Amino acid sequence: MFILHDNTESGNAYKARLLLSQLGLPFKTIQYDVTKGETRTAEYLSNINENGRIPVVQFEDGRCLAESNAILYYFAVGTDLFPEDKWHQAEVMKWLFFEQYSHEPFVAVAKYILTMLPEDSPRRAEIPSLHEKGYIALQIMENRLAAHDYLVEDRYSIADIALFAYTHKAAMGGFDLSTFPAILAWFRRIEQTPGFVAMYPEDWRKS
Amino acid sequence: MFILHDNTESGNAYKARLLLSQLGLPFKTIQYDVTKGETRTAEYLSNINENGRIPVVQFEDGRCLAESNAILYYFAVGTDLFPEDKWHQAEVMKWLFFEQYSHEPFVAVAKYILTMLPEDSPRRAEIPSLHEKGYIALQIMENRLAAHDYLVEDRYSIADIALFAYTHKAAMGGFDLSTFPAILAWFRRIEQTPGFVAMYPEDWRKS
Structure with a gap:
């Protein structure tokens, strides 16, 4: 195992x-x-x-x-969660690298600072800059999801898993997702995929 | 084209x-x-x-x-520069994500600040922290390359291309590579791969 x-x-x-x-x-x-x-x-x-x-x-x-x-x-690789054709594989890769370079360093770090560090941490000074850059990433996701059910090829894939992870907890980093309706609808679709498990089991469907 | x-x-x-x-x-x-x-x-x-x-x-x-x-x-994908078996593919991926998350934000950003911004840029204050984190990434590469010719499977792959790009210009960001002999030897091997082109054509073999 x-x-x-x-x-x-x-x-x-x-x-x-x-x-x-x-x-x-x-x-x-x-x-x-x-x-x-x-x-x-x-x-x-x-x-x-x-x-x-x-x-x-x-x-x-x-x-x-x-x-x-x-x-x-x-x-x-080899499952329904990774596309078979090379172009869609590359699009999955694009979102995975986008996530690690243009999303996680802002959306995840804001959550870390606001939930894991003391309230008087000097790192709270980073929050405005993290929000500015994080909202750019969220808007790029919103633009895609306003016209498509999922990030690549209208099929659930590891691109969605990678971006869902920190996006659906962005509020813990002080992000307001109320102006991102396509992202919120995408959360609901992902929560209904077979075998879905919540990040924190106690808050299933409360994200 | x-x-x-x-x-x-x-x-x-x-x-x-x-x-x-x-x-x-x-x-x-x-x-x-x-x-x-x-x-x-x-x-x-x-x-x-x-x-x-x-x-x-x-x-x-x-x-x-x-x-x-x-x-x-x-x-x-489908060429000699990407492995055929899934485990080595995953190892290539590990290095590609390492590069974008744990290497480029420090090694590349130091080069950018020191070569593209004015000498009195307040961003020069970031250099000590960028060096601290960048040297951690360089040491991880050195440890691997001290025992292997290339990053994955002892064969040249896109993992090497991804890490070579900013590492071989790390000196432009103020990094001292003299204590990384395995990285320096790897530079020479990569420069001898078929079809190699220099980042700046005028400095071929002077990196």
């Missing part, structure tokens, strides 16, 4: 939980508190991920795969 | 130039000065990339593909 090196608060880790659940692949999780440096111990850096991050999938033979979107690729 | 929406100073754009050259695919380039906002015009945002970035590959039918590493994937 796979081990998912995991953190409940991480949207990046949730991507892996959601995909593995939807593919019906059983896995165990080991939880880490990143605010306590638990992914930066010498043992973790040596044995799990020298980049000191979660999520990591560890296989029974000990091999480890880091980077949330590489994990999505590995498990989705 | 493809059009590459390009910028000579961009390592991200160079990735596409290098791959297309090595695959023997002819292309035209259109140059943009990002410091003058030329990728943020209404026309560019409407027709080329609503995220306002280069590189973008435009096909003859008008379709556009953004995100440098998605471009690498699209053209490399």
Whole structure:
């Protein structure tokens, strides 16, 4: 059975939980508190991920795969969650790299600062800039989803999983999604896909 | 013929130039000065990339593909520059996402600040933090390359192209590579791959 090196608060880790659940692949999780440096111990850096991050999938033979979107690729290739033709595959890739470069560093970091750091953290000064850049990413998603049910080819794919993870918790980072109706409707569609599991089990359908 | 929406100073754009050259695919380039906002015009945002970035590959039918590493994937799939088996494909993906999240935001941004902004730019204050994080990424590469000729499977792939682009110009961002001998030896190997073209043609083999 796979081990998912995991953190409940991480949207990046949730991507892996959601995909593995939807593919019906059983896995165990080991939880880490990143605010306590638990992914930066010498043992973790040596044995799990020298980049000191979660999520990591560890296989029974000990091999480890880091980077949330590489994990999505590995498990989705050959399933309905990754397109067959090269052009649509490239469009999935476009959204995965967009997510890691133009979305997560703003939408996820705002959530981290507002929910994981003390209220008097000096990092709160970053919030206006994070919101400015995060709203640009959200508007790009809204433009796409206003005309299409999903991000690529009107079919649910790992592009949707990657972007759903932090977008559906953007309010925790102080983002107001009320002017993004297409994104909100897309949340509802994703929540109805087979095998869907909530990021926080207790708030199913309350996002 | 493809059009590459390009910028000579961009390592991200160079990735596409290098791959297309090595695959023997002819292309035209259109140059943009990002410091003058030329990728943020209404026309560019409407027709080329609503995220306002280069590189973008435009096909003859008008379709556009953004995100440098998605471009690498699209053209490399099915060639010797992308592995056939799923595990090594996932390892390539791990390095591509590592590059965009843990390397480029530090190594490339330091180069941008030191070479493209005025000497009195307040952004120079970011350099110590960019160096701290960039050296972590460089050490991870060094650890891999000390024991292997290339990043994945001891074969040249788009993982090497993606990481070579900004790493081999890291000195322009103030990084000292003299303590990374495996990275320097890897530079020499890449420069000898068939069809290699330099980022700046005038400095071939002087990197």
